[in-house]
Amino acid sequence: MTENWAFVAIFALLSLSIPLIALGMSWALRPKRPGAIKQSTYECGLETVGETWVQFKVQYYLFALIFVLFDVETIFLYPWAVAYGKLGLFALGEMFVFLGILAVGLIYAWRKGALEWV
Amino acid sequence: MSAEVLLFYVVGALLLLSAGAMIRSNDPVHAALWMVGNFLLTAVLYLVLQAPFIAAVQVIVYAGAIMVLFLFVVMLLGAQPMTRSEPIAGHRATAVFGLVALVALLSVAVARAPAAGRMPPPLTGDFGSPEAIGQALFTDWVLPFEWVSLMLLVALIGAVMIARFGSQSEDPEETSG
Numbered sequence: 285m286t287e288n289w290a291f292v293a294i295f296a297l298l299s300l301s302i303p304l305i306a307l308g309m310s311w312a313l314r315p316k317r318p319g320a321i322k323q324s325t326y327e328c329g330l331e332t333v334g335e336t337w338v339q340f341k342v343q344y345y346l347f348a349l350i351f352v353l354f355d356v357e358t359i360f361l362y363p364w365a366v367a368y369g370k371l372g373l374f375a376l377g378e379m380f381v382f383l384g385i386l387a388v389g390l391i392y393a394w395r396k397g398a399l400e401w402v
Numbered sequence: 403m404s405a406e407v408l409l410f411y412v413v414g415a416l417l418l419l420s421a422g423a424m425i426r427s428n429d430p431v432h433a434a435l436w437m438v439g440n441f442l443l444t445a446v447l448y449l450v451l452q453a454p455f456i457a458a459v460q461v462i463v464y465a466g467a468i469m470v471l472f473l474f475v476v477m478l479l480g481a482q483p484m485t486r487s488e489p490i491a492g493h494r495a496t497a498v499f500g501l502v503a504l505v506a507l508l509s510v511a512v513a514r515a516p517a518a519g520r521m522p523p524p525l526t527g528d529f530g531s532p533e534a535i536g537q538a539l540f541t542d543w544v545l546p547f548e549w550v551s552l553m554l555l556v557a558l559i560g561a562v563m564i565a566r567f568g569s570q571s572e573d574p575e576e577t578s579g
Contacts, residue, residue, distance in 0.1 A: 289449050340477045348474040349561040353554050355467040359459055360539070360547065367536025375540040378547070385551040389558035398562045 346398050350390075357386055406450050413450070417443045430476045434469060441465040452525075455532045 325332055364371075364379055393399060417440060424436035441464040448457035528534045539547050 289454070339479065342478055343565060345474055345478060346561060346565040348470050349565075350558060351470055352467040353558050353561075355462060355470075356554060357551075359462055360550065362458055362462075363455065363532045363536030363539055365536075366532040367534075367540065370533075370537060371540050375536075378540055378544055381548060382551040385548070385555050386558075389555040392559055393562045396562050396566060398565065 350393060350398070353389070354386070357382075409450055410447070413443050413446045417447070431473070434472050434476065437472070438465050438469055441469070453530050455530060455535050458532065 321327060360382065361379070364375060368375060420436050420440040420443060424433045424440060427433035427436060441460060445457040445460040445465070448454075448460055
């Protein structure tokens with residue numbers, strides 16, 4: 285089993301190293317001549333007004349909460365999908381019941397306008 | 403030294419480094435990113451301990467959901483890069499006290515741990531594998547499994563209710579858009 289996870293590690297290292305190599309090479313090869321105009325936010329166009337850190341409306345927290353709930357649901361999909369071959373139709377039905385109950389919640393949140401972009 | 407022990411030391415060192423970088427970051431978003439790295443490395447430790455399902459949960463729940471909550475808090479508070487001031491009087495002293503207490507507790511735990519020879523034998527077979535958990539979940543624990551979905555539903559409706567309750571005074575037609 286450990287050997288299988290070694291493949292995951294190899295893929296993780298590869299996917300980490302490719303962007304690092306690309307960015308690192310362009311950083312190493314490019315000429316570095318910074319100037320006032322180069323470092324401005326927009327070379328042409330209006331300067332931005334105010335801070336880039338803005339406070340978001342607290343209602344957006346609801347999106348995070350709903351996401352967390354469906355994220356927890358995903359955890360149960362994982363062992364179900366792995367063991368599915370041995371479990372058969374009963375597990376399929378059970379998972380549909382599970383998803384159905386959660387879909388009710390999603391429909392409720394939707395109907396209540398919780399997913400509106402306020 | 404076996405490969406697993408070597409992996410443990412390498413991952414443990416990286417864990418300490420990422421935790422230190424998280425604490426040292428002035429920018430809360432950078433700190434959150436270091437924390438993601440910390441969570442992912444912890445998942446590797448779970449894999450070393452032959453607990454792939456816990457590792458998956460660690461990645462999905464901690465690196466996924468918990469981190470989204472952290473980033474939302476950063477976003478909602480409009481967090482600026484932090485200064486090294488001490489906003490709450492005595493919080494450094496409290497942190498030092500907490501560190502000492504934690505080290506003391508861990509030392510007691512390590513000192514009282516059974517010797518290597520008297521450890522319980524490692525679990526055999528595929529105990530704790532996602533497949534074994536899936537089989538147990540859909541044979542012996544079907545009813546609790548469905549209760550979980552009901553509990554999640556209650557949590558979802560509760561979240562929507564509380565969030566709406568807070569904005570009752572505003573007219574939704576006017577604030578939209």
